[in-house]
Amino acid sequence: MVGAACLVGAITTAVLGVTYQRSLGQAVTVARDHARAEADRAAGVIDSELRRFEVAVTGVATAINSGGQDTETLMANLRQGVDRTPQMAGVGVAFRPLAHDPNLRLFAPYLRRRGDAVEQLQLDTLFDYTQGNRDWFEGPLKSGRAMWSEPAVAETLGATAVEYSALLTRGGTAVGVVHGAMSLTEVNDIVSAVDVGEFGYSFLVSQGGFVISHPFADEYALGMRVFTGMSLQDRGSVEDVTDPVTGEPSWMFTELVPATGWRLGVVFFKDQAERTEALRRQRIHLAIALIATLCLFIALVLEPYRYTYAPFPLWLGVGAGSLVLLLGIAFIWAVPYGNNPPTRETETTFVDTGSVRRFSLDTMRGSLASKGTLPSFVPTGVFIQTMEILSPNNVAVTGYVWQRYARNIPKEVARGFVLPDASDREITEAYRSSTADAETIGWYVKATVRQKFDYANYPLDQQAFRLRIWHSDLNRSIVLVPDLEAYKIIHPLARAGLDGNFVLPGWAVSRTQFGSTPRIRTTTYGLTSEGDAGAELAFDVVINRRIIEPMLSNLLPLTVSGFMVFALLLILKESTRGNVVQTLSAFSGLFFVVILSQLDLRRRVSGASILYIEYYYFVMYFTIVVAALTTLTNGYPGLFPWIERREHFLPKLLYWPVILAAIAVITLVTFY
Incomplete structure (x- = not known):
């Protein structure tokens, strides 16, 4: 079979x-x-x-x-x-x-x-x-x-x-x-x-x-x-x-x-x-099939030892199976890590001047069809010097924002912008330059920007910091477009708009990009005219979490706890029946250590949903409880003979395969 x-x-x-x-x-x-x-x-x-x-x-x-x-x-x-x-x-x-x-x-x-x-x-x-x-x-x-x-x-x-x-x-x-x-x-x-x-x-x-x-x-x-x-x-x-x-x-x-x-x-x-999404799923399918096949092959090799007590080949097979599961988990980790963030259907991403030109033409056609007027386009640029994540949803940024106003834009149109997500901001005009064709105004910006980060995949999460920008004149048809001419290279992988010495501890910058999304107005802001809802310009900094710190602060304590539970199971023998209470005390101590570690995680990383790494804690809770119940059977010999056989050999043998299989299933469900 x-x-x-x-x-x-x-x-x-x-x-x-x-x-x-x-x-x-x-x-x-x-x-x-x-x-x-x-x-x-x-x-x-x-x-x-x-x-x-x-x-x-x-x-x-x-x-x-x-x-x-x-x-x-x-x-x-x-x-x-x-x-x-x-x-x-x-x-x-x-x-x-x-x-x-x-x-x-x-x-x-x-x-x-x-x-x-x-x-x-x-x-x-x-x-x-x-x-x-x-x-x-x-x-x-x-x-x-x-x-x-x-x-x-x-x-x-x-x-x-x-x-x-x-x-x-x-x-x-x-x-x-x-x-x-x-x-x-x-x-x-x-x-x-x-x-x-x-x-x-x-x-x-x-x-x-x-x-x-x-x-x-x-x-x-x-x-x-x-x-x-x-x-x-x-x-x-x-x-x-x-x-x-x-x-x-x-x-x-x-x-x-x-x-x-x-x-x-x-x-x-x-x-x-x-x-691509299709290739990503195919890689996961291939990984699942390969892991299952290797595990079945190991089971086939161990089949002759099914009814005999041969510890060495059984432990060798379990070690090989655990290694396969561990490598499978690592592979599934690598598949989604660093992938491009999904783009909303209503969003336009600017990757070159051609995309800006197409967006401008589409916007003009739409405005002519709906209002019979042409909007004014204001090229806007962003240069971020520093960024610091103050809390799970607050990001402090400093840098420059500039706008280029063509000479044909009326003087009555306000010069400036609004950061709708900034809870605390300081915007100071830094420079003003004029040419025969346009006037460029630059502002130095220091702001704390609210973000809606999703930490569900922590510690393999990817976040997109978004700086949303509106034009300050809410009563006119003004459309902000990225000033791509101000950048040497505008490809997302070139990380345009970031200082050359930009550092964000714990994170790696994947890409930067400009985008535009329709702005739906639900109020007239008390103005006599409804104005134009238009579109808002967004500057995104996509960052991938460096997993070294989470591994040291979360996975390492869990791994140590797992090995300590395994060590307590290994000493579970007929000769240690008198130490059941002491062993249970050790399990309770480990249980509270894991609880405190999870509470510290929740304090540092909050989220509306359960974090991916929290399932590791749930697996460890379950493992400690099952190990404690297994220890109790040592105090009541004869009640569970299939567990007690050969000094609880079966629970010891299946310990790591069951834990790693559970984590593999959780990882698959989370990232598929």
Whole structure:
């Protein structure tokens, strides 16, 4: 019978193992295909944008070549080009020495975009563009064709840009170039819109290996390759790499941008594809089948000793079975630990600028459909310097919150925010900065924030500290969105928004992320207008508890108590019948030790439900009571012969397997 059950268990384990491997392979394949498709799609979008820019610059050059090269005509064509091309940060012409006017060595008028305005510069009065090996000027003249330059800090813009240059000709001879600059901000917006969700990020590298767009662009000097093993020639290549940003084992997909020869890369984290709910449950099923099969195999091996007294093989088998159960418990612990927190259906998680753009468009469509008006969007950022868990539901935080108000937002709209969960707060304006497009205001925040933490899985719990933010003007349609442009990298695993020296004793930071949830208003706050319920912005810090401290403070005392109870059972013999009262006194002492330990746990970690670790205490209570009753049988010989047989050998033998089996079942029910 045991042999048949063992065979069935082995077959079931094999089937579940094959099924899991197939499901894992399918999940990885789907994720890889999605990342590859996104890389291909984004490369096509970037190529289309760059070709549109090429057409604009080439159109200006054609108009100048065919319409005359006097100063008035030049400026008219340049102005027309910059007005028609929003992506163009600047455009100009640059003549070879003496080519425009024999009495004028250099001539290079340039139009630079400044917000909604356009200003004119004379590059020839700022620097000698024929010196210094400037790609945008020397490249087309040497090669005889239009071309893109490598990314560099544009002297005309004061920012990193790429330039496209077309030949300026007269009578079939090249006399200069028409060059247009595209800010890397425009390119970054396209690259960051690649939809790989929480599973990775994208970057762009020029043909010469220069970093054009990368979440950690500040960490890479121009000319440095993102990955030393990256091939810039092979189209559609896939490489196994260790991501230098997060340290995660990853795949890197690269696609060619035909217009320029640039390479778009998509880094996809391997482990993230495996962290799905379906795969998690399949791993637990496989673990259950494997544990049951191994236990049945041990029982099969011990079958010949069932009716004989052979202590050594029986104890050896019980030890092996207990070890299997212990490893099974540890495996089930590891399955849910560190998994991503579930996202509510009504919540939007922002993982890149593309998700912010989609949220903004959906919000505008909804507002137009319901109210016929457009909301105002206020980019808001958070930077947390310190965080301390004061009590089970109170968290003290310090840091900065800033908001960027566009110039088109009326002055009547209040500047500020509300922390609805803060019971004690100090908000002080720290700085204020203005540009042509917007005004940025930053506040230093010191607050105690109430949280609804769930400690049911303690000590394997994961908590999400949430800083909810409302706009202070409750009577207007203001929507807060994350100011993702203010962060180097916005992927959740990069822990954006936390100080580099951030420390939270007893916890490990898993991720940070911005989210938005609909705000349901149940009151008008006494205002004449109902205003707009809108959405609230949330900044989440997801933390995993470090289990060392709970193991030392809770599991270690329980383990010691368990071994002491086992030791008291081991001395249960016919020769110790006179010590029953003393043994029961020892059990009662251990019972109260366990009670005091549980009370201390409840004092430190409160919760509305029973904590996972508290079931360990319940198992220990039951164990002490059963051990005490077993000890009582030693004082009444002959009443329970099957228990008393061979000096209570059966209770001693089953002690650890029963305890560990109970804990395994509790663990399975809790985390399944």
